[in-house]
Amino acid sequence: MAHAETHHAQGHHAQGQQHPIGIYLWIWLLLFVFSTFSYLVDYFQLQGMLRWSLIIIFMLLKAGFIVAIFMHMAWERLALKLAILLPPLALLVLVGLMAIEGDYTFVTRLQSFVQQIQSPHEHREVPEFTPGH
Amino acid sequence: MSHTAIVEDKATHSPRSWNTLVRDWSSDQRAFKNVPWGKAMMWIFLLSDTFIFSCFLLSYMTVRMSTLDHWPNPSKVFALHIGGQEIPLILIAIMTFVLISSSGTMALAVKYGYQKDRTKTAILMILTAILGATFVGMQAFEWTKLITEGVRPWGNPWGAPQFGSTFFMITGFHGTHVSIGVIFLIIIARKVWRGDFDIERKGFFTSRKGRYEIVETTGLYWHFVDLVWVFIFAFFYLW
Numbered sequence: 414m415a416h417a418e419t420h421h422a423q424g425h426h427a428q429g430q431q432h433p434i435g436i437y438l439w440i441w442l443l444l445f446v447f448s449t450f451s452y453l454v455d456y457f458q459l460q461g462m463l464r465w466s467l468i469i470i471f472m473l474l475k476a477g478f479i480v481a482i483f484m485h486m487a488w489e490r491l492a493l494k495l496a497i498l499l500p501p502l503a504l505l506v507l508v509g510l511m512a513i514e515g516d517y518t519f520v521t522r523l524q525s526f527v528q529q530i531q532s533p534h535e536h537r538e539v540p541e542f543t544p545g546h
Numbered sequence: 547m548s549h550t551a552i553v554e555d556k557a558t559h560s561p562r563s564w565n566t567l568v569r570d571w572s573s574d575q576r577a578f579k580n581v582p583w584g585k586a587m588m589w590i591f592l593l594s595d596t597f598i599f600s601c602f603l604l605s606y607m608t609v610r611m612s613t614l615d616h617w618p619n620p621s622k623v624f625a626l627h628i629g630g631q632e633i634p635l636i637l638i639a640i641m642t643f644v645l646i647s648s649s650g651t652m653a654l655a656v657k658y659g660y661q662k663d664r665t666k667t668a669i670l671m672i673l674t675a676i677l678g679a680t681f682v683g684m685q686a687f688e689w690t691k692l693i694t695e696g697v698r699p700w701g702n703p704w705g706a707p708q709f710g711s712t713f714f715m716i717t718g719f720h721g722t723h724v725s726i727g728v729i730f731l732i733i734i735a736r737k738v739w740r741g742d743f744d745i746e747r748k749g750f751f752t753s754r755k756g757r758y759e760i761v762e763t764t765g766l767y768w769h770f771v772d773l774v775w776v777f778i779f780a781f782f783y784l785w
Binding site for chain 2: 483
């Protein structure tokens, strides 16, 4: 039944998520810092594995803090946590499938349109299917 | 489920333990205890939205992997001339900071909402809406700039034609979410300001008693919009 009454019984202020303001301000600051770092990755033109891993790390840190603190997931019961956080893991399967698919398409195009690779041209109205240029 | 049972449950078992997980899921009527129905439904909606945005980002990944053309460099495409200098990706960085700031003000609005501080909650929510509108404005500027430079969903002057289609699709869908969020924020902020949740005024559509929980539900949506931007920023603009 209504859970709000339970809280009322415990005290008039104890309704919903109550956390000290400091934690929000700290997370806010951290999000700014991580965003600055990820911008600097581009600004200093880091390349290759270093670039990609830094982008992913800062992205996951930001996403984690937003979900855990700002969206209060850290304080929710396990029943809700798992119901919301587990299903997106299925997307990793889709990532794998689409990576294989993308790779396959790339190789197929490479085999079919080799001519275009050998003689690249800059302004094409219709890509791929224009024979000889 | 009686109230005392929930209280006892909390006393003997941590709400984070596997034991309570099994109990919650096997209990009658409510699997998500201590969570208002509106908040649970918002989480489930956001879960479905996660899959929609993931599909967009994954189709972007697929076309970028499979194109034979050179992918336009976002660092240069989104650069701005400021004071005679070309600063890479600066517009997107500012948009990121604006959206993060709006998430911060929203988090504080939720906190003051539960403290029943009507004025602070309403002001912080309006501030969030203003920052959100600023974000959409900057996005409109960005779209205008790219369209005048010749970016179309079917091509662009710098390389792979798929750049335009994925750009307009992903940022357009995200911008729509931000715009809806701004409207949502204004509606709820007005109710907070009017004191609807202090007198538990019944909702126009649901006929249920208005509670400050709706501020947290609105907040969940808003933080999600920021969350999606984190992924777009990483995968589309920085990659």
